[in-house]
Amino acid sequence: MMQESGPEAKSNGSAIQNGSSSGNHLLECGSLREGRSNGETPAVDVGAADLAHAQQQQALQVARQLLLQQQQQQQVSGLKSPKRNDKQPALQVPVSVAMMTPQVITPQQMQQILQQQVLSPQQLQVLLQQQQALMLQQQQLQEFYKKQQEQLQLQLLQQHAGKQPKEQQQVATQQLAFQQQLLQMQQLQQQHVLSLQRQGLLTIQPGQPALPLQPLAQGMIPTELQQLWKEVTSGHTAEETTGNNHSSLDLTTTCVSSSAPSKTSLIMNPHASTNGQLSVHTPKRESLSHEEHPHSHPLYGHGVCKWPGCEAVCEDFQSFLKHLNSEHALDDRSTAQCRVQMQVVQQLELQLAKDKERLQAMMTHLHVKSTEPKATPQPLNLVSSVTLSKSASEASPQSLPHTPTTPTAPITPVTQGPSVITTTSMHTVGPIRRRYSDKYNVPISSADIAQNQEFYKNAEVRPPFTYASLIRQAILESPEKQLTLNEIYNWFTRMFAYFRRNAATWKGAIRTNLSLHKCFIRVEDEFGSFWTVDDEEFKRGRHIQRGRPRKYCPDENFDELVAHNPSLIKNMQSSHAYCTPLNAALQASMADNSIPLYTTASMGNPALGNLASAIREELNGAMEHTNSNESGSSPGRSPLQALHPVHVKEEPLDPEEAEGPLSLVTTANHSPDFDHDRDYEDEPVNEDME
DNA sequence: ACATGACTAAACATAG
DNA sequence: GCTATGTTTAGTCATG
Known part of the structure; x- marks a missing residue:
């Protein structure tokens, strides 16, 4: 903080x-x-300004009333009172005095003041004349200014911005000129008040703000308002650079001539020029909204004035505009409200700036291109560091010495050209090492790894994928969708620099995963064994249940299936999609009696691979029946081993497996449970029997 | 706190 | 016996 x-x-x-x-x-x-x-809270400002403004209004009214009374008295009874001459000049005094008093000055109070006055009648007469002239001038100016405002407002309502810029500019220029005149009037008034004060006519009460420093009439908020307006405009239109941000406020400031070289820009703010007042909204935005929606206004919606704290009901837009000009004119109250609103906006902007900075730092730290539109920069290596932090940190001291390319400080990504980690890849990334709320795996697309291929090839960063995902990827990337264990190893070492160390650890993990995951199917042929993947099963993400014997457990679907096709007893993978083609292909194969089913072509497709496995398993099963008492009925010992032995995991069915009619995983004659030549057809083992 | 998944490590078995 | 491969289990950790 x-x-x-x-x-x-x-x-x-x-x-x-x-x-x-x-x-x-x-x-x-x-x-x-x-x-x-400076310790000057806005509330204090508001109070002082409001007070001064109220005092000014009261003073003007009182002065007018008194002048009228004076004229009437002069007309009606010129010699009525012996103190008439005294009263005459005294009438002028309250104008100034009333500015300092919150109450309307009564004639009695006036008389008291007169009795206290020290000026000679001649002096008072001069002052009175000056005051009258000033007030008259000011009234005329204000009336004219108001007319100008209305006129300009009407013009802006009728015309779309930019249609007649010259006229608008003229009006705005006229308005500007009158603003200047008004300001000059203010200055004159202030000088007048000062002179009165010097002459002892005015006494500044303690606790009251110095009057000359306060605006005297409506529309007289000089530098402060200008600053506020500049803040608003500059905050929203910083790209507009110099000049424009002064334009609107120039209407009300004394800095017009000095600080606003670009007068034309002020007409681009119809709202400001319309109301001749400060708006908390971006001039540009507001003008745009006005242009696009002549009857829409940021401060008007649902028939209600949206000025902060107002909520006045305005039946139509015109009434709203009138309300806006009357109730929210350029005065201290509006200024104060505007100030508050600006502070709110600034706070939000400050917060936004901080968050932006934070985001930038995060992206910089993670070597993500700052041009990424997405605001969720979580590159893969971050996920790695997050989800694998424990594993990596644990594995590294034990079996993986730290290198400069740690997950927290990847060097390669940015310099690796197209394989820069992107946030978009995160959205499609597969099973990263974290637990999902759902149990299903999301396969890694080839692009997921390929996109960052160069990075992982060179950076010793642990990929944020599970072993299962990587194994699957390796298998699927192979042209025949099958890999031996050693080829899987090679793929890991080839694709990931991280897996070029500590082979024992991750190789063991691979083996464990191959055995543990139901989706990986081990197939043997005359050249050895290799692994395929059942993608549907992979998406299910199921494991071989641990702690339970891997025994076959039939379900109702199984019996039905066997009845239809006894040859599909074994190695029926869970995929529904595979069922039909598998069955058909199997029957065709059986009809052809073509033994060498296990071709690379067939294994190019996992389904066909499963088919071949099923066929061979069936053949194995048939052979096993003929060698039922052979204790070592492992694939290697099978008479058909050299041909196409198959090892397939099996496990008790769980409720989910019962979903699919072919969700049977079978046989593992290599399994110790079947080394005793257990014929599950003859001796179905129930899960409950375990 | 608990359940679960991912991972690691280890033991064990089997085949070459 | 060694190595590679495969299975299984126990424990840890992170996460929901």
Whole structure:
């Protein structure tokens, strides 16, 4: 937290110095927080500003009323009161005094003030005239300004932005000129008040803000508003660089001439120019929304004004606009609300920036290209480090010495060209070493490994796949979908640098997995044994159940199956998809009585491989029946061993296996359980019997 | 806390 | 006897 607040405070410090300047957006953004850093809470600002504004309004009203009363009195009873002459100048005084008092000044209070006044009637008369002139001028300006606002608003509503930029520009320029005039009026008023104060007419009460520092009338929020507006505009349109961000606020600021060289840009903010006020929304966005949806407004929806804390019901868009101009005009309250909203936005933006930074750091750390659109950069090696951290860290000290290319510091990925780890590969990655909520495996696509092939070939990073997935991949990648154990080994060492060490460990793991997973089917031929994979079974992800004897357990489907085709007793793999072709091919093969079924062509397809296995197993079974008492009925001892012995795992059926009619895994005459020539057809072993 | 899957290690068996 | 291959089990760890 301290680290996070540090730069922020720093920027605030810079903003203090540059807050009123028009140069640096970032620094200007910090100017909003300047108040906080100075201990000036927004709430305090709001209260003071509201108070001053209310006082100003009251003062103006009181002054007008008093002037009217004065005129009436002069007309009706010019000599009615002996103190009339005293009252005349006194009428001017409350204008200023009322600004300092929260209540409306009554004539009685005025009289008290008059009694306290120290100025001569002549002086008061001069002041009165000055005040009257100023007020008159200001009223005229305000009225004209209001008309300008309405006019511009109507124009903007009727015209789409960009249609008549010149007219808009003219209107905006006129508005700008009147804003300047208003500001000059303010300055004159402030000077007037100052003069009154110097002359002793005004006494600043303790605890009250210094009046000259406060805006005097509506639409008079000079530099502060400008800064706020700059913050908003610069925060959202930083790419617009210089100039534009000052435009809208120039309407109300004294910095127009000095800090807004690009006057044309202000017309691009219809909302600001329409209302002549500050908006918390991005001018660009708002103008776009106005252009695209003339009756849509970010502050208007479902017939309700969405100004923070307002929720006023506006029946139509026009009424909303009127409401917006009347209730949310450019005043202190709106400014304060805008400030709050800006703080909310800034907080969110700050949070977003931090998260972005965090993301960037993560991606940098993981060597992921920052151009990746996805925001979930979890490269494979990360998964490896996460899911295999324990295994890797354990295996490494024991059997795998650490190398510079540890999972946490892969070197190769970025430099390996096309095989850069991508986030997209993560979405299709197969069974990484983590547990899934569902029990089914998701096969690795060839692209998953191929995509990062070069990386794993060179980086001694443990692939984030299970042994089973890799074995399957190795088998499926082979042209004939079959591999000997040694070929599997070679594939591992060829494809993964990680598996070039500690052969005993991972080779043992491979062997264990081959035996353990139901999806791997061992097949023997005259040249030895090799392994195939049943992909459907792989997706099921089932293991040979441990701790239970691997004995065959028939189910109702089995009997039915046997009845239909006794030759399919053994080695019926679980895949439903394979059932029909397998059965047909088997029958055809049997009809042909062609023994050499076990060709590479047939094994090119796992289904055909299973078919061949089934056939050969059946033949083996037939031969075993003829040699039923042969104790060592392992494949090697089978008379047909040289031909096509098959070893297939078997295990008790579990409820899931009963789903498929052919989900029978059988035989393993190599299994010790069958070394005693157990004929499961004659002696079905029930799981419960174990 | 418990169940489960993945992994490791080890023991054992078998064949060459 | 050695090695390769294959099976099985126990234990650990991570995860849900």
